[in-house]
Amino acid sequence: MATFGIPAQPASRRRRVVFSIVGGLVALAFLTSTPNVLAPWMDVNVENLADPAHMRWGLALEGVVDLLGLVCLVVALARPARSALLAQYLLYAAVLAAAVIVPFSPMFLITVGLLLLVPLTYPYPRELFALRSQRGPSVVLLAVAVAAAAVLLPLAVQALRTQATLPRGSGSDFNALATNAEHLLLLALAGLLAATRRPGWKVIALGVTTTYAYLAVASILLPNQPNGWGLVGGVASLLSAAAFGIAAAVAARHIDIDPAGPRTASMAQGL
Numbered sequence: 001m002a003t004f005g006i007p008a009q010p011a012s013r014r015r016r017v018v019f020s021i022v023g024g025l026v027a028l029a030f031l032t033s034t035p036n037v038l039a040p041w042m043d044v045n046v047e048n049l050a051d052p053a054h055m056r057w058g059l060a061l062e063g064v065v066d067l068l069g070l071v072c073l074v075v076a077l078a079r080p081a082r083s084a085l086l087a088q089y090l091l092y093a094a095v096l097a098a099a100v101i102v103p104f105s106p107m108f109l110i111t112v113g114l115l116l117l118v119p120l121t122y123p124y125p126r127e128l129f130a131l132r133s134q135r136g137p138s139v140v141l142l143a144v145a146v147a148a149a150a151v152l153l154p155l156a157v158q159a160l161r162t163q164a165t166l167p168r169g170s171g172s173d174f175n176a177l178a179t180n181a182e183h184l185l186l187l188a189l190a191g192l193l194a195a196t197r198r199p200g201w202k203v204i205a206l207g208v209t210t211t212y213a214y215l216a217v218a219s220i221l222l223p224n225q226p227n228g229w230g231l232v233g234g235v236a237s238l239l240s241a242a243a244f245g246i247a248a249a250v251a252a253r254h255i256d257i258d259p260a261g262p263r264t265a266s267m268a269q270g271l
Contacts, residue, residue, distance in 0.1 A: 011123030016080065019121045023077045026118055030070050036063025040218040057225035058176050060218040065183040068190060068207040069093060073118060075203050084127035085200035089193050091119035091128055093186050100156075100182040104163060105175050133197040138251035141205065144243045145191035148212075151236075152188040156181035159227065180227055187211060191244065197251060205248035212241035 035046050039059040045052040052059070072090060076083035094115040101108040119128055163177035187208065194205040219234030229237060 010081065015121070015123040019080060019118075019123050020077055022117050022121045023073055026114055027070060027073050027077070029114060030066060030073070033063060033066045034070065036060065037067055037214070039063060040221040054226060055176060057218065057222045057228035058180050060222070061183050061215065062179055064211050064214045064218075065186050068204075068211055069186070071207055072200070072203060075200065076118070076122075080123050081199075083200040083203075084124065084130075085193055085196065085198040086203060087119050087122045087124075087200075088128050088131075088198070089190060089204060090115060092189060092193070094119075096185055096189060097182050100160065100185065101175065101178055104178045131193075131196050131198065133199075133201075135197055137195050138197055138247065141197075141244075141247040141251045142192070142195035144240075144247040145188075145195050148191050148240050148244075149188035152184045156184040156188075159184070177227065194244075194248070195251075202248070202252065205244065205251070209241050209244040209248065212237050212244060216241060 032046060035044050036059040038044055039056040043052045043056065044059055044063075049055055069090060072083075072086040076086040076090070080087070094112050097115075098109065098112040102112070119125075122128060159177040159181040163175070163181070166174070166177075168174075190204050190211075191208045194201050194208060215229070216234045216238035219229040219237055220231060222228055223231050223234070
């Protein structure tokens with residue numbers, strides 16, 4: 001029987017091998033988008049865009065959020081029994097991305113199907129349908145995540161509304177606004193899931209903190225990019241990074257001082 005997200009019994013060797021192989025192949029596939037994180041400093045055009053110089057902000061947003069998902073996948077592959085939340089994030093991210101992008105680009109279902117292979121082969125499938133943790137959610141981290149989501153959600157909705165008014169087309173250029181909306185929502189989702197403090201939450205919390213810090217730098221370096229956050233947004237993103245970092249530290253400290261003992265609490269929660 002699993003206890004608050006950490007399975008009591010190991011999965012079969014066959015399931016773990018299949019998960020490792022499938023997850024490794026998916027990770028290699030998603031590595032192709034990681035060069036986009038260099039967009040704040042140079043023109044990146046791995047997607048054969050017509051005008052990459054005017055899409056550097058969007059590419060930076062896409063690259064860093066995809067990198068967050070890739071980190072979650074790699075950690076889940078390294079220690080699947082203690083990464084239930086990371087597998088959950090990949091599952092929810094695939095469903096959310098499909099809901100946002102597929103109406104504008106049906107071929108995106110191929111990418112969604114590829115990503116869904118990870119939760120489908122996860123060795124502990126029952127853990128994908130629970131959000132309860134031993135210590136419960138972190139109120140402080142949840143408050144920060146909700147506040148951030150309250151800012152990101154309207155931005156995503158506005159991007160989708162604008163995207164819907166554009167003529168139908170194909171390619172990354174056409175879907176730029178929908179792609180932006182997708183990654184804004186995925187970032188908000190990651191923050192909310194981190195607040196559950198399920199196994200793997202610290203990885204997501206650190207990833208979200210780093211993502212906001214990166215986006216702050218990108219916004220400051222690219223203040224006039226279309227659909228970017230500008231200097232004001234960059235400062236706000238930096239404050240968000242600080243808030244997430246502090247909230248995560250508080251959430252972790254509350255676990256460490258658990259009356260049952262720091263070692264027991266730490267083992268129960270995992271990273």
